[in-house]
Amino acid sequence: MIYLYMENDELVDSLELLVKLWDVHGVNEFKAKNLSFAIRGIDKFPGLINQLTTDQLLLIPGVGKVIVQLIYELAQSGTCQELEEIVEKTPPGILDLLKIKGLGAKKVRAIWQELNVSNFEDLNTACQDGQVEKLKGFGSAIQSSIQSQIIYIQENRKKLRLDKAIFLSDRILAMLQVTFDKIAISGELRRNCEVITSLVFVIETDNIFGSQSEISELKGFSEDLKASSPFTWRGFFEDHLIPIEIYLVDESEFVSALFQHSAHENHLESIDFYNQFQGKTLLTEESIYQASNKPFILPEMREGLQEFEWASQHTNSDLIEDQDLQGCLHNHSVYSDGKNTLQEMAEACRSLGLYYFGIADHSQYAAYAGGLKEEDVYRQHEEIDRLNLLWSDFTILKGIEADILPDGSLDYNDPILSQFDYVVASVHANLTMDLDKAMARLIRAIENPHTSILGHPTGRLLLSRPGYPLNTDKILDACLANGVSIELNASPYRLDLDWRHIYAAMDKGVFVSINPDAHKIEGLKDMKYGVKVGRKGGLLKALTLNALPLNELKAFFNKN
Numbered sequence: 001m002i003y004l005y006m007e008n009d010e011l012v013d014s015l016e017l018l019v020k021l022w023d024v025h026g027v028n029e030f031k032a033k034n035l036s037f038a039i040r041g042i043d044k045f046p047g048l049i050n051q052l053t054t055d056q057l058l059l060i061p062g063v064g065k066v067i068v069q070l071i072y073e074l075a076q077s078g079t080c081q082e083l084e085e086i087v088e089k090t091p092p093g094i095l096d097l098l099k100i101k102g103l104g105a106k107k108v109r110a111i112w113q114e115l116n117v118s119n120f121e122d123l124n125t126a127c128q129d130g131q132v133e134k135l136k137g138f139g140s141a142i143q144s145s146i147q148s149q150i151i152y153i154q155e156n157r158k159k160l161r162l163d164k165a166i167f168l169s170d171r172i173l174a175m176l177q178v179t180f181d182k183i184a185i186s187g188e189l190r191r192n193c194e195v196i197t198s199l200v201f202v203i204e205t206d207n208i209f210g211s212q213s214e215i216s217e218l219k220g221f222s223e224d225l226k227a228s229s230p231f232t233w234r235g236f237f238e239d240h241l242i243p244i245e246i247y248l249v250d251e252s253e254f255v256s257a258l259f260q261h262s263a264h265e266n267h268l269e270s271i272d273f274y275n276q277f278q279g280k281t282l283l284t285e286e287s288i289y290q291a292s293n294k295p296f297i298l299p300e301m302r303e304g305l306q307e308f309e310w311a312s313q314h315t316n317s318d319l320i321e322d323q324d325l326q327g328c329l330h331n332h333s334v335y336s337d338g339k340n341t342l343q344e345m346a347e348a349c350r351s352l353g354l355y356y357f358g359i360a361d362h363s364q365y366a367a368y369a370g371g372l373k374e375e376d377v378y379r380q381h382e383e384i385d386r387l388n389l390l391w392s393d394f395t396i397l398k399g400i401e402a403d404i405l406p407d408g409s410l411d412y413n414d415p416i417l418s419q420f421d422y423v424v425a426s427v428h429a430n431l432t433m434d435l436d437k438a439m440a441r442l443i444r445a446i447e448n449p450h451t452s453i454l455g456h457p458t459g460r461l462l463l464s465r466p467g468y469p470l471n472t473d474k475i476l477d478a479c480l481a482n483g484v485s486i487e488l489n490a491s492p493y494r495l496d497l498d499w500r501h502i503y504a505a506m507d508k509g510v511f512v513s514i515n516p517d518a519h520k521i522e523g524l525k526d527m528k529y530g531v532k533v534g535r536k537g538g539l540l541k542a543l544t545l546n547a548l549p550l551n552e553l554k555a556f557f558n559k560n
Contacts, residue, residue, distance in 0.1 A: 023105035038062030093119025163492035165196035266304020327356035330515030336361035365411035408444025426455030490530025502537025513545035
């Protein structure tokens with residue numbers, strides 16, 4: 001048995017980087033293809049690689065003795081000699097270019113070799129000069145897309161997704177707690193923002209000047225002296241680019257400071273915070289709202305948008321909570337591109353205390369993701385029927401994530417679509433649409449009588465790819481008129497529908513489905529991120545689709 005320091009995903013990432021760099025450097029194409037084939041086998045493996053013997057590794061499709069050796073090296077040091085050597089020969093900026101979507105390793109090689117370009121800045125200049133579009137296989141559309149993505153990546157490289165921010169802030173909090181007794185996470189993270197631009201903490205201390213030095217002396221903390229003041233420590237942690245802000249206050253100002261640094265400016269202005277409460281001794285945050293004669297707003301909703309209007313019609317207890325969820329919809333299995341079997345995913349869902357599990361593997365158009373052919377659909381449905389005999393308190397629902405084709409139709413015919421309990425209709429291809437095309441496409445899909453849920457409606461990938469343009473108000477109207485739920489895709493990579501539009505969904509009475517889009521067992525827990533940002537936008541338990549009991553959910557799917 002081998003013992004990896006790397007999880008499966010990290011192992012796959014390292015091997016994929018090796019393949020990309022081989023392609024960039026023009027290493028033997030056959031060698032790269034062999035490793036790519038093995039990576040697909042490793043990525044699909046449902047268990048933990050670190051529990052396999054050498055003989056078991058060799059049973060994975062594509063894995064031979066050479067690749068086993070690579071895995072052993074990664075196990076021992078977190079890297080391998082071949083990867084280290086090729087990274088050393090690669091200009092650092094090439095790794096950035098490989099992050100540009102649609103710009104594969106071979107195109108990066110062409111840019112590097114033919115234009116002598118190896119970083120964002122030079123590539124952007126080459127695009128502006130029209131050099132890139134002249135390369136074989138590029139053209140003006142690719143050149144324009146590259147320019148847009150460079151801007152997007154550079155604007156977002158100092159930011160973190162919510163899940164990454166939580167992980168890093170917990171590490172920082174643990175470091176600070178060694179020295180300080182009373183610390184609170186504040187800022188955007190306390191508001192459950194989907195993208196975090198800085199990590200903010202408030203520390204109570206009776207020695208503000210001394211605390212500045214104590215923080216700087218902690219391992220991993222580096223202070224930005226130009227931005228510092230006696231009451232604020234600003235800097236960075238380890239090699240992370242996201243700014244860290246730590247506000248140092250005495251006991252009397254702790255509540256005031258915590259509130260100030262965890263509410264949006266617009267929210268602070270709405271209660272006249274700076275004139276009435278800043279720096280004052282406050283016992284609780286509730287007292288701020290009481291003094292302002294306003295309803296108490298939970299931290300996640302303090303954005304200065306519609307929270308007070310929402311609070312005039314609802315109470316905080318109406319908001320969705322983790323324990324309100326009855327089931328889990330939009331999940332994948334080894335039938336398409338998931339890593340666990342249908343039964344493993346269902347049993348993991350049941351172990352979370354949920355009552356139903358909806359499988360929504362990819363449909364046939366998504367061949368790149370192992371989309372289900374018609375015969376696969378029938379085979380999966382037969383398995384579901386067998387599995388449903390195992391439990392009296394749990395049900396697997398027959399769903400599919402059907403691709404919305406460019407003309408707005410779904411990629412199965414009506415007889416097949418009618419076999420499913422529900423259909424998640426999603427766009428996965430032709431994402432560079434203008435508003436008119438995007439709206440026509442989605443409205444037609446929503447109007448399809450088989451559509452139950454509109455999946456990840458804008459197609460965005462946070463900090464990686466902006467979504468296509470939509471008139472969300474009209475999309476919500478179409479969902480309401482056609483008995484379709486709109487998805488809040490809970491994957492921290494997406495969190496789409498954007499929480500800012502949930503207020504409108506609630507006002508219109510549109511059901512929102514918190515779906516993890518889980519491709520493995522661990523992904524089922526991503527629903528917590530959906531709940532976090534759902535609450536931020538005022539998502540009601542009463543209008544959360546998968547908070548419905550099974551009989552009411554089925555009635556919704558039947559559009560009764």
